[in-house]
């Protein structure tokens with residue numbers, strides 16, 4: 334007993350003595366990163382996400398080495414909890430299928446874990462960890478009380494019948510439900526998880542738990558606890574952020590040409606808002622190729638094909654004159670002043686970034702999570718293209734999910750106009766804090782550093798205040 338007390342005191346003392354001690358920043362960050370590589374082998378996307386944040390943290394550690402103490406950064410890079418589970422379900426042929434489910438509850442220092450569920454065959458633990466890690470800083474940047482988490486499955490919804498989707502969602506939720514709750518962990522959608530899947534997931538949660546706890550998931554249908562603007566929020570928010578970034582350079586979105594990759598939830602509403610603000614969206618895509626439409630996107634047709642018929646972008650090209658479908662083509666070869674990658678991680682590489690720069694692109698904002706490779710971001714820096722990282726530019730989705738939670742908690746529902754105004758203000762603030770923090774650390778216009786540092790400081794200060802847990 335005595336020796337335990339004694340060693341505790343010694344530990345506390347050593348914390349006090351080490352507090353603020355100058356550190357060799359490059360060496361310290363390299364050690365953190367080596368440890369990440371060693372402890373998380375075979376997870377390249379997670380390594381990539383951590384490397385980017387650590388690079389930005391060098392500016393912080395040079396100013397205040399307290400953040401190198403108390404195992405703070407090591408704790409932040411280690412999820413609080415990682416849940417991996419079997420998801421058995423029966424297909425339309427009566428065959429038993431088995432998928433793998435994940436929920437990584439990364440950091441709850443600011444509030445309940447919050448982050449989407451992704452259903453895509455490429456999903457593995459490393460992908461979910463990279464998304465969960467990004468989510469911590471993104472959620473912090475919104476200024477709302479939400480922690481970071483992410484989940485999903487290697488289930489491929491493409492080509493599945495409605496009944497198969499329902500069977501899968503019910504099986505997935507049968508396990509997930511024991512780990513979530515409105516004060517614990519609140520999942521939402523992501524790639525492959527839209528309104529239909531959230532419906533089946535919520536139904537199964539309600540059935541098992543026997544109560545209408547509508548704050549347990551966000552992205553719900555409007556007549557059972559959903560929020561207006563949640564569907565549009567990530568795409569609209571990305572465009573609002575782009576507007577702010579352009580305004581800082583004295584530029585406007587109207588009369589510019591915009592490329593939006595993808596044609597899912599984020600892409601469709603980025604296209605809608607960009608065109609509403611007077612831009613012309615000249616190209617969009619899916620994993621089979623891209624559509625070039627120099628006169629802009631016919632939104633009615635796009636909504637019909639993607640949201641009602643669940644079709645492909647090639648169907649859009651077939652249905653309308655004056656557009657071209659480029660099978661397996663590179664969308665970044667299209668000329669435009671603004672590019673919004675809104676599909677998936679690492680979809681825009683260094684070579685494509687050079688093509689964008691050669692074609693006169695001036696602004697890039699990530700609607701997707703980590704769609705630009707580190708090489709692409711380096712090209713943007715060298716060629717003076719203004720670049721907004723996803724954790725700032727696509728924060729509108731999760732922010733509006735938090736607004737949905739507020740409405741659920743107060744049993745209220747807000748108007749479209751009011752909710753959109755809240756989203757607009759949140760994105761303006763995300764831009765302000767990102768830009769201001771970049772300047773504070775003598776990196777004006779470096780929105781990667783600004784977003785990482787601003788997101789980090791709030792989480793780090795809360796972790797320091799709450800002790801070593």
Ligand code: NDP
Nearest residue numbers: 523524525567595596597598599619620676677701702730
């Ligand atoms: P959806 O499933 O609705 O759409 C994804 C789109 O990306 C589809 O058009 C899909 O095409 C395309 N896509 C997927 N993989 C590839 C690929 N390898 N190459 C080219 N296109 C591809 O997902 P979301 O729109 O919800 O999500 C898109 C991105 O935005 C993701 O990175 C997600 O994490 C991020 N995000 C989403 C938020 C949200 O609120 N939904 C919030 C914040 C970020 P296909 O149909 O051919 O696969």
